[in-house]
Amino acid sequence: MGVGLPVDRLKPVGATRPKAGVVHLGLGAFFRAFGCVYIADAMAASGGDWGVVGVSLQSSRTADALRPQDWAYTSVSLGPNGEETRVIEVLNNVLVAPENPYAVLNAMADPNIKIVSLTVTEKGYCHNPATGRLNIAHPDIKHDLENETPKSAIGYLFRALQIRNNAQTPPFTVLTCDNLPENGKLVRGLVLEFAELIDPTFADWIKSECCFPSTMVDRITPATTDADIERVAKITGKFDAAPVMHEPFSQWAIEDNFVANTRPDFAAAGAEMVADVTAHEHMKLRMLNGTHSALAYTGYLAGHETIADTIADPVFAKFARALWAEIIPTVIAPNGVNLADYADALLARYRNPTIRHKTWQIAMDGSQKLPQRLLGTITENLESGRDNTALFLAVAAWMRYVSGSDELGRAIDVRDPMAATLHDVCQMHSTPSAKATALLSMREIFPQTLAEKLKSPIANAAEQIWERGARNAIQKETT
Numbered sequence: 298m299g300v301g302l303p304v305d306r307l308k309p310v311g312a313t314r315p316k317a318g319v320v321h322l323g324l325g326a327f328f329r330a331f332g333c334v335y336i337a338d339a340m341a342a343s344g345g346d347w348g349v350v351g352v353s354l355q356s357s358r359t360a361d362a363l364r365p366q367d368w369a370y371t372s373v374s375l376g377p378n379g380e381e382t383r384v385i386e387v388l389n390n391v392l393v394a395p396e397n398p399y400a401v402l403n404a405m406a407d408p409n410i411k412i413v414s415l416t417v418t419e420k421g422y423c424h425n426p427a428t429g430r431l432n433i434a435h436p437d438i439k440h441d442l443e444n445e446t447p448k449s450a451i452g453y454l455f456r457a458l459q460i461r462n463n464a465q466t467p468p469f470t471v472l473t474c475d476n477l478p479e480n481g482k483l484v485r486g487l488v489l490e491f492a493e494l495i496d497p498t499f500a501d502w503i504k505s506e507c508c509f510p511s512t513m514v515d516r517i518t519p520a521t522t523d524a525d526i527e528r529v530a531k532i533t534g535k536f537d538a539a540p541v542m543h544e545p546f547s548q549w550a551i552e553d554n555f556v557a558n559t560r561p562d563f564a565a566a567g568a569e570m571v572a573d574v575t576a577h578e579h580m581k582l583r584m585l586n587g588t589h590s591a592l593a594y595t596g597y598l599a600g601h602e603t604i605a606d607t608i609a610d611p612v613f614a615k616f617a618r619a620l621w622a623e624i625i626p627t628v629i630a631p632n633g634v635n636l637a638d639y640a641d642a643l644l645a646r647y648r649n650p651t652i653r654h655k656t657w658q659i660a661m662d663g664s665q666k667l668p669q670r671l672l673g674t675i676t677e678n679l680e681s682g683r684d685n686t687a688l689f690l691a692v693a694a695w696m697r698y699v700s701g702s703d704e705l706g707r708a709i710d711v712r713d714p715m716a717a718t719l720h721d722v723c724q725m726h727s728t729p730s731a732k733a734t735a736l737l738s739m740r741e742i743f744p745q746t747l748a749e750k751l752k753s754p755i756a757n758a759a760e761q762i763w764e765r766g767a768r769n770a771i772q773k774e775t776t
């Protein structure tokens with residue numbers, strides 16, 4: 298820390314930690330900036346023992362940062378006109394799964410735990426993104442099928458449910474908060490596929506007793522930087538090693554389907570409890586995440602560091618509008634929502650200059666994101682004979698990005714579980730159209746029938762992106 302900064306460590310104001318009712322798998326910045334805030338508000342409004350035991354499935358970084366603060370942290374709302382801070386005190390422990398998988402299973406098996414929530418990112422489901430089926434060749438799934446101490450989220454859910462069943466404890470509700478379509482149905486299908494490989498009778502119990510509500514989650518949460526940590530210390534007068542930064546906006550639509558109807562009073566905290574979240578999910582995944590990915594790949598290639606920088610460039614603002622014009626005809630608006638207004642609001646959120654959301658951060662894991670963000674929309678437009686020009690450019694920009702070098706020939710640090718294969722596939726071919734065709738043949742991402750239809754338009758878009766550069770290609774195609 299710089300000279301003259303406060304040295305007092307942040308501590309909770311409340312004397313005791315709230316009793317735990319939730320175990321959260323994958324405790325990253327997003328859930329701390331989102332789910333934990335809703336839970337804090339729900340407990341403030343209506344009470345209940347809904348403290349959260351966070352679980353890091355990979356590193357001990359968050360646990361190490363939060364332990365000296367008794368798990369309290371600062372949530373920082375980045376408004377266009379300034380920052381507001383608030384201390385969140387709902388965590389009552391953070392466990393590091395690889396260090397002690399039994400502690401995680403014990404926490405999940407505790408009868409007081411009614412909900413196991415997840416933000417493990419798309420790749421954390423160990424599924425095949427094109428089909429939604431469990432990837433049984435995934436090393437963590439292979440490991441978990443053969444060992445009682447799991448590595449994957451699916452393995453943890455299965456083993457913990459098994460322990461509860463053996464102890465005649467009712468199951469928990471599995472509350473997924475990742476940006477995947479019909480995310481509850483997806484995780485249910487994956488847990489059942491896993492269970493059927495081990496114990497089909499037990500799979501029947503999961504089917505009949507367990508609940509997997511789907512949710513739509515929305516709050517832009519850029520990664521916290523060292524500069525953020527210093528600034529928060531200056532503003533609050535306390536040193537917090539792991540504050541979370543987020544936009545003021547937040548929206549949570551939750552399918553109201555919980556074991557024994559037991560849950561925090563999410564509605565009192567502003568969440569929408571609905572019978573079916575499909576409309577919310579489609580709108581958000583296609584209109585927000587779809588344009589986010591499109592802007593991330595094209596913006597990165599054009600040398601823009603953040604979404605705010607990208608969208609401040611009029612060529613990209615126009616590109617975003619062109620994307621929404623193609624996406625909106627595929628979206629059924631949730632009750633009371635006007636999709637043109639929703640797009641305007643997204644544009645305003647992207648423009649928020651205090652959100653330094655890196656194009657590189659959003660560009661991660663494209664192989665896992667493309668199907669639900671862009672390919673579903675493209676498929677429906679093709680079926681109805683509608684235009685896809687801007688969406689094709691977005692897919693081609695992803696191809697250019699994963700080929701591994703930018704428009705100035707500098708290496709791109711491509712983070713993706715399939716990064717090595719994507720890079721090798723691109724290297725084997727010399728022309729943009731040949732690279733595009735080879736990438737389209739990756740069945741984990743592009744289903745065969747779609748790939749065939751995409752061959753000529755994507756080869757064409759790839760040539761534009763490679764030859765003109767992303768910005769010029771967009772400018773030419775979207776005017």
Ligand code: CS2
Binds near residue numbers: 589659
């Ligand atoms: C982003 C999302 O990183 C990404 O892929 O598109 O994290 C996005 O910021 C959130 O879904 C907004 O709710």
